Amino acid sequence: MDSTEHTKKKRPASQVDKGAMVTETLNSARQYLKSGRVADADALIATLESKRWGGLKTMRMRAAVQKALSQKLEHGQTLKRIAEDENRAPSDLFRLAAYLIDNGDVEGSRAVAAPLEGRTDSQHLLLNLAYLEGLRSADLDIVRTALFGLLELDVPPPNLPELHIVLRELPKRDQDVLADAIKTKWPDRAADTADGSAARQTTIPQQHAATLAAAGKVSEGQELLATGREADEELRQALALIPPVEARLRPSIEDDGASVIVSPAGSSGTTLMVFTGLADQAMVPIECIDAFCAAEGHSVIYLRDTSRSLFIGGVPALASDYLSSLASLRAMVEELGTTRLLCFGSSAGGGAAIRYGLGLSASGILCASGVTCGRPEFLEEHTDQRARVVIRRLQRSFVTAELDLYEEVAANGGRTPIRLCFGTGSSTDVAHANYLEGLPGVSLNPLEGLNRHGSFSRMMLEGIFQEFIADG
Structure with a gap:
């Protein structure tokens, strides 16, 4: 038998080019979103959608753009379509469940998240949902338990809105223990543990830039805001x-x-x-x-x-x-x-x-x-x-x-x-x-x-x- 029969067939050049183009376009859209250039990200995703390229990956980026544009209804509809796809990932169910919590449908969120129960690769997602649910219901016991559970796992910083507010509402002993653990495990969230505004100012670029400008170092402050984000550009001009x-x-x-x-x-x-x-x-x-x-x-x-x-x-x-x-x-x-x-x-x-x-x-x-x-x-x-x-x-x-x-x-x-x-x-x-x-x-x-x-x-x-x- 000819050895070439055992060689994996190469994809046609057109498919390779298409795949590379989708990856490059999605990466560019992701960078635009990160820098606050939402309109540019929107245009790139629209190009992929017009060609029907990218499948779930394009849909996920579309959902991210809709969220950035505060298109709540459209965002929810896109998340639902993604969650119904047979190739969905656990994180797709998490995003829809989190969306439903944010919009008051706790029971719907639990139903969406049900397939994640018992999965070892989804424990952090369920704990994150518990945090969000506790935040909405203002149940500090649920929030506290979820935080301690997340910190026991080897996961990157999860979606924890209002963390700095939550920490201040907890008993002092819990504040101290959680603050130390967060600084060690999630250093990017260390600013949320800071006791007092002065500490937070040095860790949040926008606050630090404004503080520099107030001290007479306007150019130095403006340099910190050269991100392309709309909000940063507005602050840069205001300084x-x-x-x-x-x-x-x-x-x-x-x-x-x-x-x-x-x-x-x-x-x-x-x-x-x-x-x-x-x-x-x-x-x-x-x-x-x-x-x-x-x-x-x-x-x-x-x-x-x-x-x-x-x-x-x-x-x-x-x-x-x-x-x-x-x-x-x-x-x-x-x-x-x-x-x-x-x-x-x-x-x-x-x-x-x-x-x-x-x-x-x-x-x-x-x-x-x-x-x-x-x-x-x-x-x-x-x-x-x-x-x-x-x-x-x-x-x-x-x-x-x-x-x-x-x-x-x-x-x-x-x-x-x-x-x-x-x-x-x-x-x-x-x-x-x-x-x-x-x-x-x-x-x-x-x-x-x-x-x-x-x-x-x-x-x-x-x-x-x-x-x-x-x-x-």
């Missing part, structure tokens, strides 16, 4: 607007991670009170905000919510309740010689800026993607799944009226103007802003084309923040 050190009329603050930081007194008579979000920043490091205020000669009071109560129960470092905290803040404002008080809050700090701003009779309030209502029915209606473990605790700890700003804003009668900024493509932020629409003194400032929660960079680029703090 160029930060006033240089020599233009500032008072010394800048140094963020040591304290819960209350008061700047040196300015000369303008204006004081800005800043309420940070759950990440202990105002979407940018507070040094960035301070640079703008120092250039105007304003004083600033920076507040962090170490109790993770959205400041509803007071400012922890000042008092144990709202009214006592209000009195302490009023005294601080007077000590700075304030003739005009402004309040600013981002994300979870937005609601606090409104509540305390009204209580202190501020001259103006500005919110960046602020939270305005924490009622369970409101969050369910608008599928706001953020920080569920925190929100569920607050719903148990405070009466419903304390979670809702509507009546307080209405009672103010428009005496204090409130400006709400939000991205038009971020549905939860749109819902929170619309909740107060029409009330006296409330103005909505939609940021067109912005499809993410982080809105402060856009507010800088459009001059909204600068206009807010400018002397009237």
Whole structure:
């Protein structure tokens, strides 16, 4: 028998070329997604789809693009088609199950994940789903058990949204044990274990870049953002607007991670009170905000919510309740010689800026993607799944009226103007802003084309923040 009969037949050149082209195109699309160039990734996948090339691999990349574009319905439909394919992988079932959890269909998620039960190669996927399910139901026992289980396995960092929030909600002993294990096993997630914002700033490129720019090293900060990502490019442009050190009329603050930081007194008579979000920043490091205020000669009071109560129960470092905290803040404002008080809050700090701003009779309030209502029915209606473990605790700890700003804003009668900024493509932020629409003194400032929660960079680029703090 001729030896060539035992030689494996080579694929036709056209098939080799096609396979190589699919691989190259998918790799390019993956890189585009990683760098934030979603439109370019979308175009590449559309090319493969038009040729009906790539099969499941192309469908998986299509699902990733849809997720990046916030196309929830289409994303779910694609994940379902993939999961129904006979050549699906366990990870395909995981992605669909995770999608269903995120959209409130826990029973559907369990049904999808059922084939993974008992498989040794899927144990980490089931534990990851348990984490996500526990996060949605705000069951810290489930979340804790899932985390410890994942850390016992030899797996890469799994899908663990809001890990830094979860760790802070756990008992101190569990925090310490998990933090040490995460730093060792998943060093890429070490920033989530950092105790305090200062440590997180040095590990998150965007935060580090902004901190450098605030210190006068704008070019150095911008270099860190040369990724091609849309969000990074927007921040890179915004950093160029930060006033240089020599233009500032008072010394800048140094963020040591304290819960209350008061700047040196300015000369303008204006004081800005800043309420940070759950990440202990105002979407940018507070040094960035301070640079703008120092250039105007304003004083600033920076507040962090170490109790993770959205400041509803007071400012922890000042008092144990709202009214006592209000009195302490009023005294601080007077000590700075304030003739005009402004309040600013981002994300979870937005609601606090409104509540305390009204209580202190501020001259103006500005919110960046602020939270305005924490009622369970409101969050369910608008599928706001953020920080569920925190929100569920607050719903148990405070009466419903304390979670809702509507009546307080209405009672103010428009005496204090409130400006709400939000991205038009971020549905939860749109819902929170619309909740107060029409009330006296409330103005909505939609940021067109912005499809993410982080809105402060856009507010800088459009001059909204600068206009807010400018002397009237």
